Amino acid sequence: MSAAGTPGLPGAAERAAPGPVRHKGGAGGVRGWLDPRGRTIGGRSFALHRLTGVALVAYLYVHLGVLSLLLVGESAWSDFLGVVTSKGFLLFDVVLLFAVLFHGLNGIRVALVGSGYAVRHERALLWAVVAIGAPALAYGALHILGGL
Amino acid sequence: MSETGTRRLRVHRFKRGDGGAHFDEFVVPAGPRTTVLDALRWIQLHADPSLALRHSCMHASCGTCGVQVDGQEELACVARLGDHRGDPVTVEPLANVPVLTDLVVDMADFFRRFGDRHPVLRASEAVAGAQPPDGLDRFVRLEDCIECGLCLSACPVAATSARYAGPAALSAAQRLLEEPRGADRDDVLAWAGRPEGAWRCHVGMECTRACPADALPAERIMALRRELGGREAGARP
Numbered sequence A: 001m002s003a004a005g006t007p008g009l010p011g012a013a014e015r016a017a018p019g020p021v022r023h024k025g026g027a028g029g030v031r032g033w034l035d036p037r038g039r040t041i042g043g044r045s046f047a048l049h050r051l052t053g054v055a056l057v058a059y060l061y062v063h064l065g066v067l068s069l070l071l072v073g074e075s076a077w078s079d080f081l082g083v084v085t086s087k088g089f090l091l092f093d094v095v096l097l098f099a100v101l102f103h104g105l106n107g108i109r110v111a112l113v114g115s116g117y118a119v120r121h122e123r124a125l126l127w128a129v130v131a132i133g134a135p136a137l138a139y140g141a142l143h144i145l146g147g148l
Numbered sequence B: 001m002s003e004t005g006t007r008r009l010r011v012h013r014f015k016r017g018d019g020g021a022h023f024d025e026f027v028v029p030a031g032p033r034t035t036v037l038d039a040l041r042w043i044q045l046h047a048d049p050s051l052a053l054r055h056s057c058m059h060a061s062c063g064t065c066g067v068q069v070d071g072q073e074e075l076a077c078v079a080r081l082g083d084h085r086g087d088p089v090t091v092e093p094l095a096n097v098p099v100l101t102d103l104v105v106d107m108a109d110f111f112r113r114f115g116d117r118h119p120v121l122r123a124s125e126a127v128a129g130a131q132p133p134d135g136l137d138r139f140v141r142l143e144d145c146i147e148c149g150l151c152l153s154a155c156p157v158a159a160t161s162a163r164y165a166g167p168a169a170l171s172a173a174q175r176l177l178e179e180p181r182g183a184d185r186d187d188v189l190a191w192a193g194r195p196e197g198a199w200r201c202h203v204g205m206e207c208t209r210a211c212p213a214d215a216l217p218a219e220r221i222m223a224l225r226r227e228l229g230g231r232e233a234g235a236r237p
Helices: A012-016 A042-066 A074-084 A089-114 A119-144 B036-046 B106-114 B148-152 B167-178 B185-192 B204-208 B216-233
Strands: B005-013 B022-030 B066-069 B072-076 B089-092 B099-101
Touching: A042 A089, A042 A119, A042 B204, A089 B036, A089 B216, A119 B216, B005 B036, B022 B036, B036 B089, B066 B148, B066 B185, B072 B148, B072 B185, B148 B204, B167 B185, B167 B216, B185 B216
Parallel strands: B005 B089
Antiparallel strands: B005 B022, B066 B072, B066 B089
16 A cells, blocks of 8 residues: 555545655755755765856856956946955955866866776865965965965 | 763654644753663553554664754664753654654655565575565565665755655665676666666765665665666667
């Protein structure tokens, strides 16, 4: 007999209806990526990879929109440069650099592991992402913020 | 249950036709060896007999008592309350499969993800003349895997892709490639190479972490992808 029970019995229709599917983080699917409870470093890197991916796509569109200021004229572009070279916006550049570095380096890790060639080394590769990315981010941040 | 104190449990409740899901809180006696299943059964016996849960073997062999404890997939029969610091400790049904009631999920949705054309029981397991239950031939058995569904619950990809075959089904397919026992390799690879198959995995590795049987589902998915990659490369003119 199926889980739905015998048709005609009281409550049979309710039992036949599919139950709610719960996801981590509540009902919403995307929140299932981000719920940190019970996650290991692999799951957290998955979530960060997705977040940085979405952020970089969003940035691409913003960047294309900003470039369209060139069509408005030189003064519009100069005004814009005045804003984006402020310290606040330069911090945003550092965040952007983090997203680029993490998504790119972790993407190489995902490709290597995901194609079956470095599965046993996936955790070591994640530390390699940190080992390469952290100094690169520090160097880039100092450069962007004028320390170099 | 040897008692040395009490713990608070926050337990997911859901009854069909009785409003939405909510959590009920219980205080249970707990000692150093008290398992989550001990605590849930104590609730059934002493606090709320309407609490529905599923369990059988009590020693991590049958795979029926999978739940989320503070968001972490575990078999309730071997998960010790003392290993969880939550106050209260939150107990929820497995994620990414439909909830039937309280902590019981519809495992039909888990088994639906397995390939339906692949062989069933190993020849060595088949009892001559036995009448298998209806629908049994849809399932593929993977040695070591206890088909508990913890991997599917832990998988972040399954949170946003209901059609994703998931770690257990893909691992079973990879196991078939290792030991086909009459299965058509091309058919298995074609099944695994679908858009909702092995390529849908994004290397979160949470399935391997969650697996209580050390069946290494993530590693098996990667092995499957390597086979698929080789097959596709070989098919190019």
